[in-house]
Amino acid sequence: MQANWLDQIKWTADGLVPVIAQEAGSGKVLMFAWMSRESLSLSVQEGKAIYWSRSRNKLWRKGEESGNEQIIKDIRLDCDNDVILIAVEQRGGIACHTGRKSCFYQQLQEGQWVSVEPVLKDPKQMYK
Amino acid sequence: MQANWLDQIKWTADGLVPVIAQEAGSGKVLMFAWMSRESLSLSVQEGKAIYWSRSRNKLWRKGEESGNEQIIKDIRLDCDNDVILIAVEQRGGIACHTGRKSCFYQQLQEGQWVSVEPVLKDPKQMYK
Numbered sequence: 017m018q019a020n021w022l023d024q025i026k027w028t029a030d031g032l033v034p035v036i037a038q039e040a041g042s043g044k045v046l047m048f049a050w051m052s053r054e055s056l057s058l059s060v061q062e063g064k065a066i067y068w069s070r071s072r073n074k075l076w077r078k079g080e081e082s083g084n085e086q087i088i089k090d091i092r093l094d095c096d097n098d099v100i101l102i103a104v105e106q107r108g109g110i111a112c113h114t115g116r117k118s119c120f121y122q123q124l125q126e127g128q129w130v131s132v133e134p135v136l137k138d139p140k141q142m143y144k
Numbered sequence: 145m146q147a148n149w150l151d152q153i154k155w156t157a158d159g160l161v162p163v164i165a166q167e168a169g170s171g172k173v174l175m176f177a178w179m180s181r182e183s184l185s186l187s188v189q190e191g192k193a194i195y196w197s198r199s200r201n202k203l204w205r206k207g208e209e210s211g212n213e214q215i216i217k218d219i220r221l222d223c224d225n226d227v228i229l230i231a232v233e234q235r236g237g238i239a240c241h242t243g244r245k246s247c248f249y250q251q252l253q254e255g256q257w258v259s260v261e262p263v264l265k266d267p268k269q270m271y272k
Contacts, residue, residue, distance in 0.1 A: 036176065092251055093257055113223065
């Protein structure tokens with residue numbers, strides 16, 4: 017059964033699928049990351065977002081260091097079967113490693129990227 | 145000036161950047177696509193979403209056939225400078241080529257992908 021729904025996903029040549037994480041309720045887009053077959057399967061089993069870190073080349077249990085876990089409320093697949101959208105409850109209210117709620121805090125304003133969202137917590141305190 | 149903000153984006157080896165399109169107001173995530181340097185630059189100039197079609201290998205003016213254009217209200221860049229989030233006003237209320245509002249209409253339910261959003265318009269009528 018599980019293999020079946022995983023097989024319907026069109027994985028990249030690297031065996032990954034892009035994942036958009038959105039805050040349940042507010043609809044705020046928090047971050048964008050990747051999942052492997054294993055990480056998506058584990059995410060469903062545990063009900064928490066577990067990504068695949070392409071830079072570290074290993075499973076990345078979101079919040080394992082910062083405590084800012086993402087509790088999964090909904091999982092969607094797009095029309096081309098190659099992008100996942102998850103709705104999550106963001107523990108700590110912070111998804112970004114910079115200490116901001118969302119990773120999308122740079123807004124284009126007249127030809128410049130301007131940071132428009134506050135740092136809610138010092139990253140040094142998040143990652144001890 | 146324009147070259148500057150475009151240079152801050154970390155483009156893929158293929159010269160693209162992933163783009164999440166979200167409906168302004170509702171926060172509904174509508175679709176996921178790619179933009180090239182040229183298509184993003186044109187999107188900003190024209191105030192409408194112009195993607196890069198990887199399958200057709202050319203500029204894709206969203207809505208050019210269906211009329212379902214996306215008017216850009218906000219453009220964000222993430223913390224890693226490699227993902228764009230745009231807030232759009234979705235003309236016609238339909239972003240998906242299947243005639244649904246959002247491309248993310250398949251919901252994971254007990255090990256199965258289930259279509260949970262209605263087809264608002266017959267695709268045959270959208271693409272004559």
